[in-house]
Ligand SMILES: CC(=O)N[C@H]1[C@@H](OP(=O)(O)OP(=O)(O)OC[C@H]2O[C@@H](n3ccc(=O)[nH]c3=O)[C@H](O)[C@@H]2O)O[C@H](CO)[C@@H](O)[C@@H]1O
């Protein structure tokens with residue numbers, strides 16, 4: 001096991017290149033198996049979740065070649081083998097194998113997914129969708145058995161706006177007979193990315209990115225080449241880190257529109273932001289106003305940026321209220337920030353954050369974005385060294401983190417724990 005060491009207090013300065021989006025990649029890789037011929041994914045991030053997904057596809061019989069930021073997936077020999085345990089339990093997104101295998105073979109046996117455990121992550125809406133398409137679903141010894149003689153298009157109204165359910169239903173419906181309409185669908189950019197890949201494979205999907213997605217099922221899908229969208233959460237994390245360290249950073253290879261909720265909030269605090277076509281420059285200021293932030297479904301403020309944002313809010317000169325309306329208990333990073341001297345109280349789905357300087361401490365990342373929050377906090381601390389354990393969570397979502405931060409002038413390194 002390794003730990004991350006940060007001697008903070010240095011403003012980040014320079015340019016950081018953002019890789020492809022984790023939350024797209026972990027849906028696009030399973031989506032590729034709906035095809036019977038080779039799919040090439042470009043702009044792939046070098047993340048542990050991607051490595052685990054590669055193994056999952058290989059266990060199912062696919063041939064996968066992953067070189068730098070490109071993955072070549074040949075799913076022609078893939079079979080729908082039961083996957084009750086093992087790698088499926090290591091990541092939340094293994095649940096996309098349910099929709100993909102169901103779409104291609106009419107059956108899937110997949111263990112209940114794992115992933116970052118900040119609070120329960122139900123999949124009832126995914127199951128409701130599969131059932132509406134004509135599948136029979138049963139939970140046997142912790143694995144879902146999903147079978148359909150023939151998937152048939154249906155109208156599905158999601159009770160909650162869910163990224164995972166929207167994508168999973170799209171995957172299965174892509175090869176159903178007839179038309180499926182998903183109402184109250186999630187609108188995240190990663191959903192558009194999956195629909196773009198599927199359409200390039202020959203699917204007929206319209207409306208991805210709106211609350212109504214229409215999928216006309218087709219008999220077969222073929223290979224294609226697709227480039228993954230930039231990771232808006234990594235980009236947002238570097239933007240927040242630049243502001244928190246009073247730095248001056250160009251975050252490059254981004255789609256600025258995907259970051260609008262964050263940009264607006266940073267501007268409200270007093271951070272200077274300059275948007276260009278594919279990059280955003282963030283210029284930190286000596287003092288910031290406190291603000292209230294509500295994490296919501298897209299295009300609202302992303303729940304994945306809520307934890308990193310909490311560290312920045314400790315740098316204001318007032319009291320901020322940070323609420324999460326997607327995951328009401330996603331606050332496991334708060335006790336660790338308090339260990340670093342932050343004055344934060346959690347009340348219901350909100351953290352009440354009083355501005356003030358932080359100090360170095362030994363802290364633990366308990367999930368991916370909690371880890372990002374602690375990195376940002378550590379970067380702001382001028383005295384001493386912050387030690388962060390639980391680096392394996394951070395590796396799920398931030399590729400080349402140490403190199404990127406060092407290139408921006410930070411003093412950060414990894415050590416054996
Ligand atoms: C809408 C939203 O912001 N989704 C985020 C969520 O996606 P993720 O796909 O994990 O979560 P969903 O979008 O599916 O869930 C949104 C909400 O719906 C609830 N729910 C979901 C599915 C279901 O079957 N039943 C149910 O009740 C969840 O508990 C949650 O409160 O976490 C990901 C990783 O942190 C983020 O990248 C996504 O942007």
Ligand SMILES: C=C(OP(=O)(O)O)C(=O)O
Nearest residue numbers: 092093115116304368369
């Ligand atoms: C928690 C996250 O990932 P996952 O949903 O894949 O566990 C995240 O991206 O912040």
